[in-house]
Amino acid sequence: MSRFMRIFVLSMMLICGFSMVANASAFRVGDQGSEVAEIQGQLASLGYDVVADGDFGPATAEAIKSFQASRGLEADGLVGPGTYSALMGRSMPEISRGSNYISRRVVASSMAYIGVPYVFGGTTPSGFDCSGYVRYVFAGAGIYLPRTADAQYEVGMPVSRGELVPGDLVFFSTYEYGPSHVGIYLGDGSFINASSSRGVAIDSLYSGYWGSCYIGARRVL
DSSP states (O other): OOHHHHHHHHHHHHHHHHHOOOOHHHHHTOOOSHHHHHHHHHHHHHTSSOSSSBBHHHHHHHHHHHHHHHHTOOOSSOOOOHHHHHHHHSSSOOOOOOOHHHHHHHHHHHHTTTTOOOOTTTTTEEOHHEEEEEEEEHHHTTTTSSSSSSHHTTTSEEEEEGOOOOOEEEEOOOOOSSSEEEEEEEEEEEEEEEEEEEEEEETTTTTTHHHHHEEEEEOOO
């Protein structure tokens, strides 16, 4: 696909994403905004290890699960009406899905493949390499990326580490110089990737290893 066509497809997906505003029943991984920050702030006030940054990532989901278990609720990591009421002490507001619809879809899809083994050159759920995994997940949302990590690094726009949002691509210089490894940012400083040691798994962007070889991020959503 030519660069022009990639830009056109991405633009159309963004337009569709803004128009696809629908009510939903729960806050979940991939959601963003002030309401998420309020939820995180309340969790933090109760002693849970979360940061009120407005990005609903894996750490927030784990805190929600712990809170739900402590209150005898289903520990699914979703903030539905029952969990919201127990946590916030008020009725849950109406949730709208707008500009972050596609990124939420990408994040949710990415987590469905946790545990899939690493296969060099792999591009399917029977086995992924890093860029094959990212390409497969984004294709499921109708966004078609180049095949390799270094080519994916040329797509979209660069973003700083402090500006990362769920769905951004994060890149690392690992076995060779330059962008040789790629993952999908989830929020809370975590990203998901197909690593040669563990297959598809969630890692911390700030761990000793990944933090030392991080080279940048791109936003394609």
